[in-house]
Amino acid sequence: MGEISAKAMMDEIGQAARAASAELAFASAERKYAALIGAADAVWAARDEIIAANAKDVAFGIDKGLSDAMLDRLRLDEGRIRGIMDALRTIAEQRDPVGSVIAEWDMPTGLHIQRVRTPLGVVGVIYESRPNVTADAGALCLKAGNAVILRGGSESFHSSTLIHACMVKGCVQAGLPAAAIQLIPTRDREMVSEMLRAVDYIDVIVPRGGKGLVGLVQREARVPVFAHLEGICHVYADGDADLDKARRVVINAKTRRTGICGSAECLLIDRAFWAKHGAVLIEDLLAEGVEVRGEGEITSVPGVVAANPDDFGHEFLDMIIAAKIVDGVDGAIAHIREFGSNHTESILTENNAVAARFFQRLDSAILMHNASTQFADGGEFGMGGEIGIATGKMHARGPVGAEQLTSFKYLVTGDGTCRA
Missing domain, CATH: 3.40.605.10 (Aldehyde Dehydrogenase; Chain A, domain 1)
Structure with a gap:
């Protein structure tokens, strides 16, 4: 033509x-x-x-x-x-x-x-x-x-x-x-x-x-x-996260369907969570067949691949996730502000004040507390379906x-x- x-x-x-x-x-x-x-x-x-x-x-x-x-x-x-x-x-x-x-x-x-x-x-x-x-x-x-x-x-x-x-x-x-x-x-x-x-x-x-x-x-x-350009979705495991909830949500957020824009692409772990629970979230991901590209102490876990700088802020849409230890909720917020795409972020914590700070200080279209990023979907929001997820700030935002x-x-x- x-x-x-x-x-x-x-x-x-x-x-x-x-x-x-x-x-x-x-x-x-x-x-x-x-x-x-x-x-x-x-x-x-x-x-x-x-x-x-x-x-x-x-x-x-x-x-x-x-x-x-x-x-x-x-x-x-x-x-x-x-x-x-x-x-x-x-x-x-x-x-x-x-x-x-x-x-x-x-x-x-x-x-x-x-x-x-x-x-x-x-x-x-x-x-x-x-x-x-x-x-x-x-x-x-x-x-x-x-x-x-x-x-x-x-x-x-x-x-x-x-x-x-x-x-x-x-x-x-x-x-x-x-x-x-x-x-x-x-x-x-x-x-x-x-x-x-x-x-x-x-x-x-x-x-x-x-x-x-x-x-x-x-x-x-x-x-x-x-429009949204990319779905670079983060999950942050806070020091006050419930371990069982965190394990369930992290696996679901990454592995349920890797090719959708709500799939988690980066796991941020609070240093306090790491001190309490060690590498359990990383080990869970590896056991599910996810390639974990880690930074710092995470690289000491057998099976983890050392991350390249461009693995953070990257949309894999595959069984791959970047992972990093951060210093508390403010460390997570700073990382997401630098590398996020304003799509969807989830905080795992039992501390409502920390969750409120996460919600208040980030400006992604969708913010979640103790829930999988895979719920970033118009059908799951009760809209029946969606025509897409918008991350801009004019007129339409989110599903x-x-x-x-x-x-x-x-x-x-x-x-x-x-x-x-």
């Missing part, structure tokens, strides 16, 4: 999305609910075809040399398709954010003012590998009254195409425009560039993928972006669900009211 045909495709898709967004802005909650339930039913009915298509995608990914963690993100089986269906139903059941009153007040002039939620318009989502994003992103945008243009990764092309068809089927059955949810029908990378330039059609871009993709989008987009995909407008009512 040449530049002219890519531009023509973007114009066609963009115009259709704009027209759909105008209709979706006032679509009833009942109609959007029906569309999402219909999409969920269609996904489940097509599960055998989706699994067969996914096998082609996995073979393509293997040929491309994707890592085991990335292949895990790509794979679909009946259980994961059930998860997609359940996420669609959960999003359908959520309260419709559009039109909800955020705040209202009266002025001495006689004006009554309301701030109400309104759709963003057209959302562009660019993502890699994970075909479930096709459903999550489409559903969340629809719930918030937005049209969406999806550009899935080349690896998930066949799976995403079938899931998208199910989403469109749900929309059409519910009397909503087919163009409410569009999928770029080509693997051509030029369409990514066209989306990033499509200021006439797209109101916000959400990239969901690795550092390379997100960095490209943040550098080149002329459209506003909700981006339906409510975060709205803006607001002011409705001002008077009674022949004039300004003096």
Whole structure:
């Protein structure tokens, strides 16, 4: 596809999305609910075809040399398709954010003012590998009254195409425009560039993928972006941590799924914890097959690899973790400020004052106390799903669900009211 045909495709898709967004802005909650339930039913009915298509995608990914963690993100089986269906139903059941009153007040002039939620318009989502994003992103945008243009990764092309068809089927059955949810029908990378330039059609871009993709989008987009560049998540074991809790959480945070952005990439151990309990957390990780790249005293533990300076602040997305001993909560805070990505950090402690200091003095999008960083997920936050995790400070932050995909407008009512 040449530049002219890519531009023509973007114009066609963009115009259709704009027209759909105008209709979706006032679509009833009942109609959007029906569309999402219909999409969920269609996904489940097509599960055998989706699994067969996914096998082609996995073979393509293997040929491309994707890592085991990335292949895990790509794979679909009946259980994961059930998860997609359940996420669609959960999003359908959520309260419709559009039109909800955020705040209202009266002025001495006689004006009554309301701030109400309104759709963003057209959302562009660019993502890699994970075909479930096709459903999550489409559903969340629809719930918030937005049209969406999806550009899935080349690896998930066949799976995403079938899931998208199910989403469109749900929309059409519910009397909503087919163009409410569009999928770029080509693997051509030029369409990514066209989306990033499509200021006439797209109101916000959400990239969901690795550092390379997100960095490209943040550098080149002329459209506003909700994004996180990396998920460099830290777990800090404080001197007052409960040992059993700490052991459970550290293993889960690192090993449950290594390829997601909420996977722990660095373990910080308070010197007081080390003095009480020794290398137990390090030994647990090694026993689970994790490569521990340690610094200082941690290197004395058999099996630990000496860390390079760039192992701290690195997103491994693999069975690898950096580890370091720090001097108390302030040492952990200083390390995270230097090496973190403002995504998710967890403190393990029974000392509520120390936890409060950790919460107060760090500014990551998600801070946790005695919980695994793997909970950094919109579904686990009760949002049904998420379109991504945003680590910036403008508009959306943390898991981006339906409510975060709205803006607001002011409705001002008077009674022949004039300004003096």
